Amino acid sequence: MAHKQRVAYLDYLRLVAILGVITIHVTTSLNFYRQDYASLNWQILNFWDGLSRFCAPVFIMISGAIFLNPDFDLSWEKLFKKYLRRIVVSYLIWQLIYCGWYYFAKGSDLVTVAKFLIGSYDHLWYLPMIAGLYLVTPLLRPLARRRRLLEYYLLLALVFAWLLPTGLDLIRLWP
Template sequence: MAKGNFSTGMDTARVGACFMVIMLHVAAVNFNVFDDQWWAANFYDSLTRSCVPVFLMISGVLLLNKQEDLPAFFTKRFARVLPPLLFWSLFYMAWNTSQGVHYGAWSGWIKTLASGPVVFHLWYLYAILGIYLFVPFLRNIWQGSRLAEKRMFLAFWMLVSGWPIIRAVFDIDIDLLETYSLGSFVGLIGYLFLGAYVFEAYQKKMMKGQYWWTNAGLFVVFSALTMAATFAYSKHVDAPDPLFYDYLSPFVMAASVCVFNVLYGLGAKLRPYSAALNRISACTLGVYCIHIFVMDRLESMTGLLQSDGSSWWAIPVAASCVFAVSLASIMLLRRFRPFQHVT
């Protein structure tokens, strides 16, 4: 595929995944109680569970086929993640302090930063640091493997990653991961390998028009299966349970492959808007970091998600508003050069 189509496809996938993250977090507000809003929350949450996997698959496409020495890799990647992690952690800590949360002296702030995310969604920035540590080695595995070996790696990863859910659903006592020390095949890092593999497959099939529509249809199917499985298991345990929402659940894995192909393929149709997409794509990290702050402010001012209105329209409306305000805020910040390094 032409370089322009590749860039627009990656930008479209990144922007789509960013909006899905916001929709997921907005939908999650009404998930924990079985009431007349629960089905809407389950529907939108199931539809957007592929958001983080798509981000990771994009990283796999961009990183695993590259050739660069270790100092250059770590300097570039950590310089991209560490400043936003520190800035947004301090931003939320400062906000929390203004709301009455106390972290103590400066040593307390440092301990809080080192202990984990200050706000739940910043877990991704911590996780990506750990993932980047392994990328140079995963890159050698990818580049040194034949097609059959790549498929075997992915098969082991999918089976082992999905085992905890299989074990919980069928109440199996055997812990294969512990017994056979299969932990090396578990984790979100497998999505980088999956992204590179799926992208290669897409290149071979991109000339077939039905491929895009097939992926779109299958994405709907696997999202519906996630929704149905979540309802069935929640009824089984008599409480809303997000077991099948896990990023490593089989239905989410399958949906992630499909929506990645859908979003990337959509990029070819959006070539006339490539400049705008590229500009929005450059803001997605900042939008991801700030959107919880915007969402909380929107909810406190409007009460939209806690109102008596239907969540079927309230969730997409709220998500669109949060995305728009977050994007506008980040675009404004990026007009000042120092903020370009943290957004």
């Protein structure tokens, strides 16, 4: 069996992003959203929360750096059986745990529990999002191998996902 070679900068980025996730969870668990925004306590929590919001995009970029690397062995079978299965199973288990918590511990009605089961519990948004990115990975890998095609794709993404929507929003807001 071949030894996996670690990429040091990705490990360091992962560590910093993990610290960011912990910071977000700590700051928002301290009744962040219920405090007076003019208070010093809110300002301090808001500073640390805002400083840490980089973490989810960093995790996404780490996944992209690994999965889109042409040297990374990623077959359809490995993608579905190893990576996507883990995400889907984890998501379903945590959804059931939270639904059980809301029903049994908090005494929520079945309609509320069903909304959580169909939707998603607050911070579980990341799992379906990353699963969706994993699903489009086979489409993106050929782009990543061809620099000009990748640059064209990124230009289109910039125009249609950011410049055009932002420009239209600014026009709508113009007095």
